[in-house]
Amino acid sequence: MSLRTRNNQRMQPEDDVTYSTFVVVQTRWRRRHVATFYLPGVAPTEFQEGQLVDIKAVKLTSTKTQLPYEFYSVPFCQPVKGVFYKSENLGEVLRGDRIVNTPYVVKMKENKACQVLCMDKNMKYVSKSLSKDESEDFKEKIFHDYFVHLITDNLPVATPIKMPGGKTIYERGYRLGSVSGKEAYLHNHLNFILHYHETEHNTFRVVGFEVEPKSFKRGEIIFDEKDGQCKFNNPKNPHKVGGEAGDVLFTYSVEWQQSSVVWASRWDNYLAMNDVQIHWFSIINSVVVVFFLSGILTMIMVRTLRRDIAQYNKDDDLDETIEETGWKLVHGDIFRPPRFSKLLTSFVGAGIQIFCMALITIFFAMLGMLSPAARGSLMTVGIFLYMFMGLFAGYFSARLYKTMKGLQWKKAAFQTATVYPGIMFGVCLLLNFFIWGKHSSGAVPFTTMLALLCMWFGISVPLVFMGFYFGFRKQAYEHPVRTNQIPRQVPEQTWYMNPFLG
Template sequence: MRKMVLSRLSCFSANPTRNDGVDPPVDRPCACSLPHRRAWFLPSRSRPGRLPPGVHLNIRYRFDIFLIGVSAAALNDVLLICSKFLAFPTRAITKDPLAVKVNKLTSIKTQLPYSYYSLPYCRPINIVDSAENLGEVLRGDRIENSVYVFEMREPKMCKIACKFTPTDKDAKEFKEKIEDEYRVNMILDNLPLVVPMKRLDQNSGTVYQLGYHVGVKDHLSGGKNGTYYIYNHLSFIVKYHKDVELDVFRIVGFEVKPFSVNHAYEGQWNDVKTRLSTCDPHAKRSVVNSDSPQVVAVNEDIIFTYDVEFQESDVKWASRWDTYLLMNDDQIHWFSIINSLLIVLFLSVMVAMIMLRTLYRDISKYNQFETQEEAQEETGWKLVHGDVFRPPNNSDLLCVYVGTGVQFFGMLLVTMIFAVLGFLSPSNRGGLMTAMLLLWVFMGLFAGYSSARLYKMFKGTEWKKITLQTAFTFPGIVSIIFFILNALIWGEKSSGAVPFTTMFALAFLWFGISAPLVFVGSYVGFRKPAIEDPVKTNKIPRQIPEQAWYMNPVFSILIGGILPFGAVFIELFFILTSIWLNQFYYIFGFLFLVFIILIVTCAEITIVLCYFQLCSEDYLWWWRSYLTSGSSALYLFLYATFYFFTKLEITKLISGILYFGYMLIASYAFFVLTGTIGFYACFWFTRLIYSSVKID
């Protein structure tokens, strides 16, 4: 379990920092972060207040301790997010220590992250894990200290980190990571390390790639398998902005240029004091190319070195993330989004105009019937008024999925509002996923309320049963898929595997908070008066006439999902690219507009098809309204399959299983969301039209 909040606070008091906010050097780790340190509320043999011999903790006391630990972990996540919301710039003066942290190794070919120290890189004396929120753990982040410690505005040249002699196992691991194109990720002052790349187009600016490759493979030499070279010299560039008023410096950029250099030296090896002939700080000779690269081979020494250059920048601290967030093809992105929005808005206006004109004409015609003979001759949607509100088959399951959809809708709406306001920017690492999980938990209140209200309208009486199904159906299915995928990741020894302590925290959020809130919402909803139908339901169901081929349920459902998917598929491309190709996504303003367009599109296409269905005297609209807009999830999964084979370079079977497993969960969630939107739109529409006509 991650370090407790209280232990971190006591750590701060035991090891105070300077008032300028600069962290202490890495080689002096806080004692509270050491593995052997116990939490303050646990008995210890070294504490004078320990329990007497023979006295054991009873079950209830141990359970209370467990709840305190899990609650503290959850509180730690919230405090970490809030602290990043209220983060202030780090102020440094000349020669202040700047500690570089290392993060996971990532690859777009395997999608399996690994800890930095899973490879035999140079290690500090004590490896200290940084506190991570729930989202960071689920993302596979493993943030740790490193041997790279700079001094503000103090350049370094050809600084030796360590010398390493790989064994057969070490060489094999390096070659595997180079073959799979793994990248090394580092962090300085919460800024990720990037590699500047010049585009072929001279008119375009510089683009930045997150992290640097472990190495490179030369396919033209070394026989059948090629030769593997490791990047063992890092040329860091730290950009800073000077605050003239306070006379301090703030970091605004962190770049690197990796090189593969077969270092040489004369005489005996004397650790970091050895003088290299390939780069010499005394002679002001640095590495500018890789004419003699470092080969990865058994028992062949690898010397890791680095340079540090400081560059003053005009970029202010508040704008330092703009470089990272504006590295995509903005013109193409803007044109695609605006074009999609205009098309969807145009179609929505057309549908709205057709619906208003058609309904106005139909209601006026039906209200002109004065005799019973005329009423018997009527055809269309009014003819099924005695059956249109008849409870559907599997009404319990419909209530469950409608409640779950409301939970999803509330979570996404609040998340996007926070994202648009800037609280969930990429600088708040893991904040987006943590916020979504916490909002999902607390939105269980609305899930229980919605399902109970609909269930009571269907004359249901077992509200506890429907509450349990609402609380556990969707999360249970997702958890089964998630556990299977997590077991596969565990088998690969990847840092992306969720630890057991995090599993307990997720279980506590589910069983300890979300499920009780579903019960509270269901209790409140079931106590309210039942929703009354605008017309009475006949005791004997009306026979549904034979339908035209285009009104076949399967055909109309599949047709109904095309337009909602068309509203999001362009934005979906950028979202998939950011997730699976390790890029930033920060166009939440456009995403929020697309979300609004998706809501309008799902509602209108469902209303149109529901109207045609009722005009054909088919009153079984409950499930079809849900499935009509929900079928867009099928197109989402098909597009994800197309994206897999055309855009990704995944070659391993396990990586393909992970991709389709996660996209299956995403498609399932999209089905629940869009289905609920379509259902409520059709529910409002049917109640509106049948309450607007005269029914004898």
Template sequence: MAASWRLKILPWIVLLLFAVRSAGFYLPGVAPADFQRKDALMVKVNKLTSVKTQLPYSYYSLPYCRPNVIIDSAENLGEVLRGDRIENSPYVFEMREHQQCNIVCRKVLSQKEAKELKEKIDDEYLVNMILDNLPLVVPMRRLDHEGSMVYQLGYRVGLKGHYTGSTEEKYIINNHLSFLVKYHKDQETDLARIVGFEVNPFSVKHEYDGAWEGNKTRLSTCDPHLKRSVVNSENPQEVEPNKEIIFTYDVEFKESDVKWASRWDTYLLMADDQIHWFSIVNSVMIVLFLSGMVAMIMLRTLYRDISQYNQLETQEEAQEETGWKLVHGDVFRPPAHSDLLCVYVGTGVQFLGMVVVTMLFAVLGFLSPANRGGLMTAMLLLWALMGLLAGYSSARLYKLFKGGDWKKTALKTAFIFPGVVFIIFFFLNALIWGEKSSGAVPFTTMFALVLLWFGISVPLVYAGSYVGFRKPALEDPVKTNKIPRQVPEQAWYMHPALSVLIGGILPFGAVFIELFFILSSIWLHQFYYIFGFLFLVLVILIVTCAEITVVLCYFQLCSEDYHWWWRAYLTSGSSALYLFLYAAFYFFTKLGISKPVSAVLYFGYMLIASYAFFVLTGAIGFYACFWFTRLIYSSVKID
């Protein structure tokens, strides 16, 4: 029996390992060897990025100097989806040894290479490099704060403007890099660890006497025999066909008091717009105050209603029932399209479980920005594992509605939301592929995502549905009449569309300030690290969604409208509409995207985010209203 059980799970284990390996995961101690000599520090190059196009490209897509052999670093699933392409470079440093005027290579641009460089300069592309897992930054002095520094992630490929007195705009390339490597030295062992990696880029039209002798050529524009490099920025290197470009670099090592454990603190404060803590806390306090007021009003009103109804029953007064008690015979009648509601409620529970667990890991420091791609990788794996909760929740609700075909509902739960997201993602990836961007997800990674979906998520959804459907169905606190009651004509302010749109305002108001920083971290390539505060915002969002849905559900029942199932889901779920509208506002006010493809990518990805936010908030509101209705109808005496 044990051997048979092992044979059954063996294919699933093999499938999981293949998916994990295809996605770029490596177990500790078995990762591929890093292409780096033990006595040297090798700079690695990453993607070229631009906030104007949002299309990353490989570093070697431009005519930069190449090493003898280009080796890709092992990347996890999140890095691949982010468009990271980490490769080795010809920039090699000796630890704590200053170097000046090192020649990397000489390039003569072709017509095509010059055109590509000009296009990247026009689109303001940045070159990203990595040393000892630290990204390269360019220090810049803030104009609004004297003495304060900000750091730009990566350096510009080049600039466009008027140079050397010319009236014609010219393109220049940053071909001389002045690196600064900061290290922290242990006073006892004299060992050093890298704690900072900065660069100052220059455009220099290098000159030399005599014949070209490779790295041994003596440059007259950059003399290594002097104590400092002579960088003549008044004569920049133009980008034109058949132009000779010589790439050089300096490197200086500087001891720092920053300890290795704190070396990321500087990088996490790189954003130009510092977080306005007072504004955020003020917004949080307003939301908490409104939520407290709403909860107090609801509790007092309900207490009075329940006391009044129970008192009438004990006095046996023959008075006509009014308000929410009048619809007790229809309030738990299954809604239209109940199977679809079960699917979306289960999907929302799956998403909520993924978000909560991810936030907990991030708050504990397991998903820091130092672990590139770790956050996205964790979210995808947790999404697959939370399929168990999705299947269980949808099956329990489906059985409450007295449904019989639980397998069909389980398959819908496993395929509707991920299927829609995958179709949109596949379309966007095709656009990225058409632009020949390194952000296009390779076929192997796409296949790994499908394996995670079909090999882990779908079976877990099915297993959760099986367990949930086998459990006894929940008993309704009141009996449902055989003939449905007619809903009276509603006041204009109780119209379903109006109440749904009003219900989404408060949940969106709880997160819109934090949403600004999240969008900046995604689309302006800034680091986001305040996961503790984000977890607090998540808790406030959950409380706000629950309370606003309960309030509007109570008003609906008092108006003798018992069709609350779908409206409870849509009330808080409508906050996703405001999220998408805010994303459009952010696009037109904060981003300088001009290419149509980039605009389609932005709105496509924000559509996916809004869709996910819809199922998350909708499920929270639904369960709050579900608990509320069961509580109030079980608290009164009904014949």
């Protein structure tokens, strides 16, 4: 057996990585071993038996209101040692994620039949007392179909749903409660089903995180205040919330199951969810049709316009000009500089800036560098790329501005760097005030807004001016048709042809 074959056999499938992970393999043939390392934040975490597996909360979301909320915006049980928020990147903050610790105690390969969640300051397990307003808050969010999102080892929780045909589909997160008529029932018991994969080093990796939410009435669960162990007393009635104050007992159970799924494939169930399925056939079909029709239309227009442009570049006879009708009458006024040339160049530059940002972002996403495992990376990369693409926006805007015989290039550059971002920032700021009023986690914090302003005026604006400087020194674009020196007289339009009514 050759040395290359022996080295390949040592690389087991368990040591592979996801498509989003870069692996650098350094092979030393003399020492006959292979060394690998992963990028920080995407390496698999290996647990020992009995080691604590942290379960953290992300947020509450709903498809009806589109307003995310923090996990503790509703009166869930809080850890005795206090609430600690995880430091997040820019994308996570803008998405409304507020990752925080929870009082769930889960250890690797240790099952729990039933465990009470809430503890008081005396380290006794108790039920949660809800006021009338807190109970109504639960009821309102249940009626708005809110989902609770938890994560462990950066893997989000999913609710399995068995279909009539035997197929199992998954929902991301779990429903806060259920609705029956005008009554709302809180899911106060969570059955966690965690899947683990054992490596060749006798360590374990979390490859699945499922939850089965249930609702049990307070009096149908018996528990011990010292150790928190509980058992169900023939539960039949769900726990109703809303209308009046009361006590609710939050409990959970843990079930570990061994799985043959490797760490590299643990995201497959999430990518196959109904809400994230991509209809590739429809997309490809639409793209092919659009390109086919665009190609035919382009060929027809190019052949027609090429003949017309060649004719217009000659000396026109008066008789031929009189015979022309329609859009051909204004061919000598098409490329006349508009009245607000600086405003036009600013929006053209903004479009180029967004196009370059989207193109590079899609390219990196195709390489797998912006996978769902890297939470918030897509939005973070998009914002930073938009800032750096200001160089291209300034360059092409300057050449267009010079083509329109503009002279105030500094004012044009300032408009290119501020008009479109200023409009978007103003609209987002106005909407942010309403989101703040709802106490939603989707509201952008004041410090994050200051950071965005610093990135705007510290990165984007200087790059736009730099691109404008180099672009204005380049030669202007050449028009395919000569522009008449005397503008054509525009006839007076009727009242319903006014631009404000259009």
